[in-house]
Every structure is written in C-alpha cells, then in structure tokens.
Amino acid sequence: MRLHDIVIGALISCTSSANSHSLPKARNDIDTQTVPxxxxxxxxxxxxxxxxxxxxxxxPNDELLPVTNSFSNTRNGWGATAVDALSTAILMESQDVVTTIVDYIPTIDFNVSKSNAPVSLFETTIRYLGGMLSAVDLLDGPYQHLTQSPNDTIALTQQAVNLASKLEFAFDTPTGIPSNNLNFGEESFDLSQSTELAVAGSLVLEWTHLSDMVHRVAFANLTQHAEEYLLHPTYQNATIQPFPGLRGTNIDLRTGNFLDVSGSWGGGDDSFYEYLIKMFVYDPGNFTTYKDEWLEAVQSSALSNISSHPYSRPDLTFLASWNGQDVTLVSSHLACFAGGNWILGGLVLGNQTLIDLGQNLTDSCAETYNATLTGIGPEAWEWEDKNFFEDDDEEVDMFIEDNGFNITDASYNLRPEVLESLYYAYRATGDTKYQNLSWKAFRAINATCRTGSGFSSVSNVNAPHGGSFSNFQESYMFAETFKYAYLIQAEDAKVHVAKMGEEQIWVFNTEGHPFKVRDQQ
Incomplete structure (x- = not known):
C-alpha cells in the first residue's frame, strides 16, 4: 500500500489614488456593512x-511608522511595502497604486542594501521575489487591463532575475543548503551559523516558478537540491527523533544534519510544511514526494498529542510544539496558518477528512479572537489538557476556564494567519459563518490598530484599545492581511483558491502572493 493511502486511511479512522499627499478620511460606516x-x-x-x-x-523606504509619520528600513531599503502591496493592489484593481509600484520596481538597485543589517534570503525571497513574480502572472493574465505597456511585466521579470542572481551565492555551502543572513557587499556569510527549517524549506516555490518563467533551470535546481536534505533528514547526536514526517528546526550548513529535534507548526518551521503541499499543487506530477511527506506530517500531528484539547474547552484543538516526541502545550498566531493549509490539502486531494481537521483548527484559532477585549487574537498562548492549571490571579483563572488558554504574549503584529485560514475554510465549505468571522476580525483590527497615517502593531489585545502602539506597519499587512480579508468577501475576484472538484489555477506563496500553477503557464 502506498504511503499516502496509509496516511489517508489513518486520518479517516481518527475523524470523519497613489500620488495624493492628503490622506483619505477613515470610513465611518465600516461596522455597518453586511453585504459581502x-x-x-x-x-x-x-x-x-x-x-x-x-x-x-x-x-520608497521599507515601512511606514504611522504614529510619527516617518519610515524605517528593516528590509534593506528596497521598498518592501511597495513590492509586497503590489499583488493585493492588482486583485483590488486599485489602478493608481498599481501604476506607482510598477513604475518604481525597475528603479530598485538590488546590488546595494540601504541598511547595515544582513540581507535575509528568506524574507527577500518571499516578499520581493514573490511579489514581482506574482505581479507578472497577474498582469500577464486576468489583470492585463491594469498595465500601461507589455514592457511593464518584462521589466518586473528582469528585476526578479537580477535579484535571484544576486542572492545565488547564499547556496555556495558544502551541502548546498543556503545561508540566510547575507553580507551583500562582500557576498559572504557565516558558515558556522545554522539555518532554520522554514528558511531552507520555503524557497523552492518561488525559485522554481522563476526558473519556469525565464527558462533557467539552475534557479530551481538550487532550491530543490537543498530541499532533498529536508525530505530525507539526518540528525546530529539525536537518540530520539520527532514523530514521523516532523522535523527539528536548526540545520548545519556544513553537514546537512539537524542540530535539534524541536519544532512546531509555528515560527522557524511553519512554511516548510506549508510548501510541501503547495509544491504538489504547483505541479502534482513532479512533486508527489513532497505531498507524501506533508501527509505524514499531518498524520503525526493529527493522531498524536500534538493535537491537543484544553481541559475546559474540549471543543478546541491547538497544535502543540515538540521536542523529539515530548510535547509542550504552547502555540502561536503564526501556527494558525495550519488550518488553511490542511484544508488546501483536502481540496486538492479530494479528502473531506483533511478539510474537517483544518476547519477544526481554524475554528479554534478564531476563538482566540473571540476571547479578547479587542476581538483580536494574541501572538502566543499556552493551555493544559488536564485540570491542574493554577494561577494566583483569579481573573486569569476565569479567563482560562472560559476560553481554554492563557495568553503568554498579548501583542498583535498585524498578522494574517487567522484571516488566511478563514478564507480557505470559506472556499472549502461556502459557509457564510467564515465570511462573518473574517469581517468581525477585520473590524476589530481596523478599530484597534488604525492610527495616525496607517496601521500599527499593538502591545496587548486584551487591554483597552490594544494597550500601546509600536509605531510600525508591517509590509506583510499589505501582502496578506488586507488580501485575505478582501478575497473572502469578493467572490467575483478573478483569482481564488479553487473549490472542491475544481482545477487549482493559482497557489499562494507564504507571503500571500498568488502564482499560476505550472500547467497554466
């Protein structure tokens, strides 16, 4: 029996205008909208x-500081917000924004970082490279009417090649597993510094798509070679390994060995698992092994105590972290992408069990929003599966009893993962409750995080007005948070995740940028 048949059997058995210098006024009727x-x-x-x-x-700096009307450059000063915003502006058919960004991108000099910080291979790939590739697909496809000239997408493609060519030296390691933190000036990196699973495992979609787009197989080969170490993991000094299909986090660039056996579906690991099934969506014929590894990871997570239910809220399911096969009952907003990812797997494999499991995770993450004073979910939380959670604070005890979890990091960094999973849940089920939950979450974000000239992260989602503002507007809010909040309501949009039984034409990268799948190019 093939691996995916074994996995599916086990799963079934366990559960059935851009140039203006005057800011537009805030909408007063945002809370009254009921029509999608x-x-x-x-x-x-x-x-x-x-x-x-x-x-x-x-x-054209990287980010807005909305409280002080200033800017920062945490992504090397190449205009991260502009490039990240482009695919969303296209989907929304916001012509002035699209024109401004498309005119700007060819002027970027990717040879020079405008900050002293290293260049992150991972962040640069998912934001800049992903944003440009997606724009080419969209503007050469269903949104051609938004371009001024065919030369627009030619210029975007050339910039994508320029950037990837500059980044290529990251793979010049003894194993071919890339270093993440790059010194562009000297084209160097620290070989003794390990690379995280999410870094090495979240490049393959973008670099393979670029390779297909410009017919340079070397780009795809670099990332697919590195991925082989992750698909067939070896461990250094590990007597106990993680559950089948799951991985450690830190990888030695010199040997390819995992240096630990700790991991999660959250930060540092998340998009490795995400891309296993998305590469299968991109090309089912050539990435079956990726899909099989994803199914094994889902099986281990669904059938073990990694899928955990708080004692006071057994209706909820959160994905815990692991160290070998020991589990710690902590999770995070970042891990809430998993609900949508499992639903996607169910859609493309025609498996309702996977969709049901993903819905359960999505519904549970939505409950973290319902639990707080602002209506926004926290960055991180913990729980107990047996009734021995005690705290000296009676108010905390009551919160845990009512909601099933204890907040360990109350900040909200404009993250998209819950909105993302709600979008996938709606596409799979057509249940309008997911539109309503998304709208409720968006209203809360708009009410709490909108300040000054934009949106800011906040310090405490369970305090009045979200506590304090960090004065920082993340570029991924444009790429993902706004996009998923929009698409779940905009059923007439030209780009969507396909429903059950329909052909998948688009696959979204981990930054929310949609790419055409290989047989649609």
Whole structure:
C-alpha cells in the first residue's frame, strides 16, 4: 500500500489614488456593512488609506511608522511595502497604486542594501521575489487591463532575475543548503551559523516558478537540491527523533544534519510544511514526494498529542510544539496558518477528512479572537489538557476556564494567519459563518490598530484599545492581511483558491502572493 493511502486511511479512522499627499478620511460606516461586496470595498478603502500614508511619508523606504509619520528600513531599503502591496493592489484593481509600484520596481538597485543589517534570503525571497513574480502572472493574465505597456511585466521579470542572481551565492555551502543572513557587499556569510527549517524549506516555490518563467533551470535546481536534505533528514547526536514526517528546526550548513529535534507548526518551521503541499499543487506530477511527506506530517500531528484539547474547552484543538516526541502545550498566531493549509490539502486531494481537521483548527484559532477585549487574537498562548492549571490571579483563572488558554504574549503584529485560514475554510465549505468571522476580525483590527497615517502593531489585545502602539506597519499587512480579508468577501475576484472538484489555477506563496500553477503557464 502506498504511503499516502496509509496516511489517508489513518486520518479517516481518527475523524470523519497613489500620488495624493492628503490622506483619505477613515470610513465611518465600516461596522455597518453586511453585504459581502460592500465589505470587500471597505477592506479596499482601508488598504488604500494605509497605502496613502505609506506613500506620503515613507515611500520608497521599507515601512511606514504611522504614529510619527516617518519610515524605517528593516528590509534593506528596497521598498518592501511597495513590492509586497503590489499583488493585493492588482486583485483590488486599485489602478493608481498599481501604476506607482510598477513604475518604481525597475528603479530598485538590488546590488546595494540601504541598511547595515544582513540581507535575509528568506524574507527577500518571499516578499520581493514573490511579489514581482506574482505581479507578472497577474498582469500577464486576468489583470492585463491594469498595465500601461507589455514592457511593464518584462521589466518586473528582469528585476526578479537580477535579484535571484544576486542572492545565488547564499547556496555556495558544502551541502548546498543556503545561508540566510547575507553580507551583500562582500557576498559572504557565516558558515558556522545554522539555518532554520522554514528558511531552507520555503524557497523552492518561488525559485522554481522563476526558473519556469525565464527558462533557467539552475534557479530551481538550487532550491530543490537543498530541499532533498529536508525530505530525507539526518540528525546530529539525536537518540530520539520527532514523530514521523516532523522535523527539528536548526540545520548545519556544513553537514546537512539537524542540530535539534524541536519544532512546531509555528515560527522557524511553519512554511516548510506549508510548501510541501503547495509544491504538489504547483505541479502534482513532479512533486508527489513532497505531498507524501506533508501527509505524514499531518498524520503525526493529527493522531498524536500534538493535537491537543484544553481541559475546559474540549471543543478546541491547538497544535502543540515538540521536542523529539515530548510535547509542550504552547502555540502561536503564526501556527494558525495550519488550518488553511490542511484544508488546501483536502481540496486538492479530494479528502473531506483533511478539510474537517483544518476547519477544526481554524475554528479554534478564531476563538482566540473571540476571547479578547479587542476581538483580536494574541501572538502566543499556552493551555493544559488536564485540570491542574493554577494561577494566583483569579481573573486569569476565569479567563482560562472560559476560553481554554492563557495568553503568554498579548501583542498583535498585524498578522494574517487567522484571516488566511478563514478564507480557505470559506472556499472549502461556502459557509457564510467564515465570511462573518473574517469581517468581525477585520473590524476589530481596523478599530484597534488604525492610527495616525496607517496601521500599527499593538502591545496587548486584551487591554483597552490594544494597550500601546509600536509605531510600525508591517509590509506583510499589505501582502496578506488586507488580501485575505478582501478575497473572502469578493467572490467575483478573478483569482481564488479553487473549490472542491475544481482545477487549482493559482497557489499562494507564504507571503500571500498568488502564482499560476505550472500547467497554466
């Protein structure tokens, strides 16, 4: 019996205007919208409000500091927010924003970092490279009417090649597993510094797609070679390994060995698992092994105590972290992408059990939003599966009893993962409760995080007004948070995750940028 048949059997057995310098006014009727297309327009208006603030006070730097109307450059000063915003602006058909960004991208000099910080191979790939490749697919495809000239996508493609060519030296290690933190000036890196699973395992979609787009197989070969170490893991000094299909986190560049056996579906590991099934969506004929590894990881997570239920809320399911086969009952907002990812796997494999499992995770993550004073979920939390969680604070005890978890990091960093999974759940089920949950979450984000000329991360989602503002607007809010809040309401959009039984034409990278699958190119 083939591996995926064994896995599926086990799963079934366990559960059935851009140039303006005056900022637009905030919408007063955002809380009153009930019709999906009106909700979509309200999300678009929030996106354009945030864009205008960025364009007025920060462009072409990386991020807006919305409280002080200033800017920062945490992504090397190449205009991260602009490039990250492009695919969303295209989907929303925000012509002025699209034109501004498309005109800007060819002017970027990727040879020079404008900050003293190293260049992150991972962040540069998912944000800049992913943003440009997605724009080419969209503007050469269903959104051709938004381009001024065919030369626009030619220029975007050339910039993608320029960037990848500059990044290639990252793979010049004894194993071919890339270093993440790069010194562009000297084209060097620290070989003794390990690379995380999510870094080495979250490049293959973008670099393979670029390879297909420009017919340079070397780009794909670099990342697919590195991925082989992750598909067939070896461990250094490990007597106990993780559950089948799961991995450690840190990898030695010189040997390819995992240096630990600790991991999670959250930060540092998350998008490795995400891309296993997404590479199968991209090309089912050539990435069956990736799909089999993903199914094994899902099976181990679903059938072990990694899938854990809080004692006071047994209706909830959270994915715990692991050290070998020991489990720690902690999770995070980042891990909430898993619900949507499992649903995607169910859609492409025609397996309702996977969809049901993903819905359960998605519903549980949505409950972290329902639990807080602001209506926004926290960055991290813990729980107990037996009733011995005690705290000296009676209010904390009551919160745990009612909601099933204890907040360990109350900040909200404008993250998209819950909105992302709600979108996948709606595409799979058509249940309008997911549209309503997404709208409720977006309203809470708009009410709490909108400040000054844009949106800011906040310190405490369970405090009045979210506590304090960090004065930082993440570029991924444009790429993902706004996009998923928009698409779940905008059923007439030209790009969507396909429903059960329909052909998947698009696959979204981990930054929310949609790519055409291989047989559609």
């Amino acid at each position: 297309w009106k909700r979509a327009q309200a999300v678009k208006e929030a996106f354009e409000f945030a864009w205008h603030g960025y364009h007025t006070y920060a462009f």
